[in-house]
Amino acid sequence: MTIALPKGRIAEDVLAIFKKIFNEDFEFESRKLILKKAGFTFLNVRNWDVATYVEKQAADIGVVGYDVITELRSDVLELMDLGLGKCRVSVGGIKGDDSYKNKSEIVVASKLANIAKDYFSKQGIPAEVIKLNGSIELAPLVGLSDVIVDIVETGSTLRENGLEEKEVIMHSSARIIANKNSFLTRKKEILSLIEKIKEVNGA
Ligand SMILES: Nc1ncnc2c1ncn2[C@@H]1O[C@H](COP(=O)(O)OP(=O)(O)OP(=O)(O)O)[C@@H](O)[C@H]1O
Ligand SMILES: O=P(O)(O)OC[C@H]1O[C@H](OP(=O)(O)OP(=O)(O)O)[C@H](O)[C@@H]1O
Numbered sequence: 001m002t003i004a005l006p007k008g009r010i011a012e013d014v015l016a017i018f019k020k021i022f023n024e025d026f027e028f029e030s031r032k033l034i035l036k037k038a039g040f041t042f043l044n045v046r047n048w049d050v051a052t053y054v055e056k057q058a059a060d061i062g063v064v065g066y067d068v069i070t071e072l073r074s075d076v077l078e079l080m081d082l083g084l085g086k087c088r089v090s091v092g093g094i095k096g097d098d099s100y101k102n103k104s105e106i107v108v109a110s111k112l113a114n115i116a117k118d119y120f121s122k123q124g125i126p127a128e129v130i131k132l133n134g135s136i137e138l139a140p141l142v143g144l145s146d147v148i149v150d151i152v153e154t155g156s157t158l159r160e161n162g163l164e165e166k167e168v169i170m171h172s173s174a175r176i177i178a179n180k181n182s183f184l185t186r187k188k189e190i191l192s193l194i195e196k197i198k199e200v201n202g203a
Contacts, residue, residue, distance in 0.1 A: 002059045004050045005063055006047040006062075008046070010174050013084040013085070017200055051068055054178065055074050060182035063175070063176055066172040067151060076180065082201060088168050089172060090165045090168050091148070108120065109129075109132050109145035111150065138161075141162070148163075176197070
């Protein structure tokens with residue numbers, strides 16, 4: 001069975017789970033992208049690519065933020081909430097300034113462009129979404145957008161830039177996802193691993 005694990009922010013917590021399961025050191029060596037252990041093959045991939053590896057069955061299961069599978073509209077099965085990497089996806093804007101609510105069309109900057117588009121379109125609010133790749137909080141400060149849609153965890157990035165959380169769109173945490181076909185053909189193996197994860201993750 002092949003498992004795609006994310007690099008970056010949630011990597012450490014995810015690797016800690018597998019370290020507990022195997023009761024020994026569990027980490028990708030130096031620049032190595034594949035780790036084989038106890039009959040499993042682990043892939044070291046970018047957070048945003050985990051869902052792609054799983055959807056295309058290059059991996060049978062993977063760990064990824066709920067925000068990412070929502071944004072990518074990934075056609076995968078969601079098996080378990082790991083309860084880590086907790087954050088919100090929110091609308092943020094200049095502190096004390098709610099003038100965006102009175103505009104006929106608002107300009108929104110976001111890395112999560114689909115989530116942003118869906119959120120405003122469901123409310124019938126015309127919105128132009130500008131896709132950015134990072135430092136999203138900068139956009140309203142320099143007049144690139146009226147508001148942003150971005151991840152909020154502690155809220156310090158918003159605060160330190162004179163912004164505030166205006167509306168919470170969704171809560172996110174890391175999920176175990178599975179390829180639909182793999183879940184049919186490897187159901188027993190996958191569920192047995194999920195049980196082990198539950199045991200060590202206290203779920
Ligand atoms: N403060 C936070 N900022 C960003 N992501 C967070 C935060 N808190 C929790 N998360 C979760 O962690 C996931 C991984 O974020 P990370 O910053 O490692 O990757 P990324 O920069 O979005 O992706 P990549 O580095 O692969 O391009 C996010 O998708 C989200 O679910
Ligand atoms: O509420 P906070 O705890 O401040 O966390 C939220 C911030 O963290 C993320 O940015 P990241 O550090 O990934 O940098 P980026 O600007 O490159 O996306 C996210 O895009 C917010 O800017």
